[in-house]
Amino acid sequence: MPRGASTRDVCIDINHGLSNISTTLSLNRKCSVYRIPAHVRELDKAYYEPRMVSIGPYHRKEKHLQAMEEHKWRYLRDFLSRGLVNETADHRMRRYTDMIRRLEPEVRECYFESTDLDSTEFVAMLLLDASFIIEFFVKWFSGEDDPLFSVSWSLPLLLNDMLMLENQIPFFVIERLYDISTFDPDRPEDAQPKPSLIGIIMDYLRGIEDAEVRHDRENVHHMLHLYHCCFVQPLELPRNANEEGGNANNIGNPFLFLPKMIPCATQLREFGVHIKKNKHARSMFDISFRNGTLEIPRVAIEEMTRSRYMNLIAFEQCHDNGKYLTSYAVFMAYLINTAQDAILLQRYDVIDNKLANEEEAAKFFSQLHACSYINYDEHYLAPVFRDINTYCRRWWPKRRARLCHDYFASPWAVISFLAALIFMGFSIFKIVVMILSVFFHFHERK
Template identity: 40%
Template sequence: MAEVEMSMHTANSDQLVIDIERRLTEQENSYVGYPQYSIYRIPSHIRKNNEYYYEPRMVSIGPYHRNKEHLRAMEEHKLRYLGKLRNQKDRILHNLIKEIRDAEADIRACYCESVSLEEGDQFIEMMLLDSCFVIKLFFNEPDAACDAGWALPLIISDLLMLENQIPFFVLTKIYNIYTFGCVDPPSDGHDNNRPSFLTLATNILHETCKTNVERAKVPEAGVMIKHLLHLFYLLFVPAPEYALTPRQINVKIKGKKSRTNCLPLLQKPNLREFPGSSKFSEKNESPRVIKSAIELKEYGVILKKKENFASFLDISFEGGILEVPRITIEGCSRSRLLNLIAFEQCSGGADVDPIKKPLSSYAVFMACLMNMSQDVIVLEKAGILDNNLANSEEGAKFFHQVRECAHIDFDNHYLKQVFVEVIDYCEAFWPKHRAKLRHDYFSSPWTIVSLMVAMLVLIMAIFHTIGFILSTYFKEH
């Protein structure tokens, strides 16, 4: 009996080994030809507090939110867009399906979760409809569902959500077949009348998302764009200037006013290059927080809107003056920042390193400054913040919501030196005692009145004492 049970146990183990080996082989084969994931799911602990900003409201693109009830209405418009495209080109439908079918394995490998749709026609149809919808939308084809004043901004916002993406190479293939009649058109075919899809998408994102960049700069040809959100990230946070330290960049742009919203990302700062940061550099510590705007004022720090800057992330501190470029916060800003930071957090390797997650670092910095509604008012008065939300309380919540998903390496982020210098300044003798004096005696009108009364009583007592001494002296003489 024991021998029979052992034989059954061995057979079951062998079958389990076979099953696991098969699954591993299938997984390895499915990822051949594409290096890594590029379209991610938001982790549940991040999603639970901000689900509204991570899930599309008008249109589903890709498999993650497909067939959700509130998004089904747009499926009819996708089919209508595909019909328009088919009617404009002979046999284009056959060519499009063939290209997507040939690339199916590479497309699936872009998603970090197994695509729920079975291999074959359902998946191919979804990719075809979604990619044609995006392309026809970018061509500004008239459509009642998208031309409504509220509809287009919501659709563009949906297209810039991390979970609502399809691979950029799919969009490029479909666009090239539709525009040039082939997948790989010659480079001289991209003229002013027929731009490449990269150029078209760059201009659309620049115009509709109001990045404040004077002229949209198309990413270099060698850059591999993963999806539309990745392209927006590259436009919002362009390539760094590795050779320059933070102060060298400030010197470089001094006297040259810039309206660009593009970030020259900074190399890891060398503490020895910055005098006045001895406390943290000697302790080899990395600060995790700085004081809020209203607290910094108590320490004598001057909060100033930066005029000459390379980007809205170009923050500097010198001589007790904290300079921060002006930023506008509004409803649509929150969703875009959350999804950009989510992409920054999920991406690894060449996407973010050695960029050091600059948006995440910026979110942590601004969340420190804007701890409560009074801080928002201080920053507005300084010209640093333009708060278009309902009130100052909502403004204070803005970056705290964004900061929840912004995890950074405090030993190596582009604002580390600013944190160090601000804290060292506040720990110096005079700023520390100045802050204590203001907090204890000048924090409210009543404490000021009490101090003035006490000083008046003291002065009167001194004069009374002096008068008594003088009168006594004259009597004796």
């Protein structure tokens, strides 16, 4: 405390700070749109920041995204033009705005970081961004021509931007706006009902029907969460999977603290582990290890998936939802430690590397690992970590690995070993011949 500062002055200063805290900020609120931590963003911010379109308040003022604003206003115009003939676009806009304004307090609580937008700007932003997302997928679903669809590189970039953790608006805003809108005023009464928005988006993402999506649609937080529900499907693990995985509450488990690493692919080969593609995998997470055989589903890695995976992992870090992709990324990062590991897994048809080279494939998973945190005692691949390390600690795999490392690490080492083996065999043969000759000579003299 500086000299001369009284207790009263300090209390006034503290109370001033307390009064500046937003009344909507609460530890109990249900946040869903988070900020990427600075130490994670510094690894490579390009994968966390939109390149074409801004959705939500966090990136709306960035200059390189302003070119897309014209398309967003065009989409809003098209969205307002859809509806009943006896309702004007102005009336529809008022109806949509009133609905969003009623949701504003709930929407603001979904953002981890408060925004300086006033109520008018905030509601206008929500209407503009929600109508853009709806129109984007409805135009695609209806087969409409649009300038954005004619440029082949724009669609992957737009989808990547819509699947970034910081670039979101709450999904209930989008869905309610879609539900109160009318897209086909001439639809007969006995026609099929309007398709659900989730069904349209899932059709775009996966080419499947809405009924096949295994999640509660009422609990979708935003577009990234919907994508997570689609692609990160939890496996039906055995009932005792947690016990096998080393639950920290299981006092009798000898592996109370499970291994945090596994050998890389080239080292596993030295231990005699057979790595092969899982041809009957239920999902990309269906990894198993039995009797010295490691089965892994085939996975394609390309530049566009890097950003999506990194944002999915960032989403898993913010929510208690199993962290399947995080666990998978950590496992693959240990397995592919060098370019040689990537070459080996390509040979086994486990990875389909669409990146520039094998070094980039190893970097792909190391980047995912760098922003990942898991509880090594409880994640879904904990039993696989345990079983691999248990196998590699056995007597013969350890001796085999030592032999491979010392004598078969390179072609020249193999040649030297074979030459030494031949020389040893020849020496033994000479000794045997000498012994036999002495033996027969001794018997002849008798």
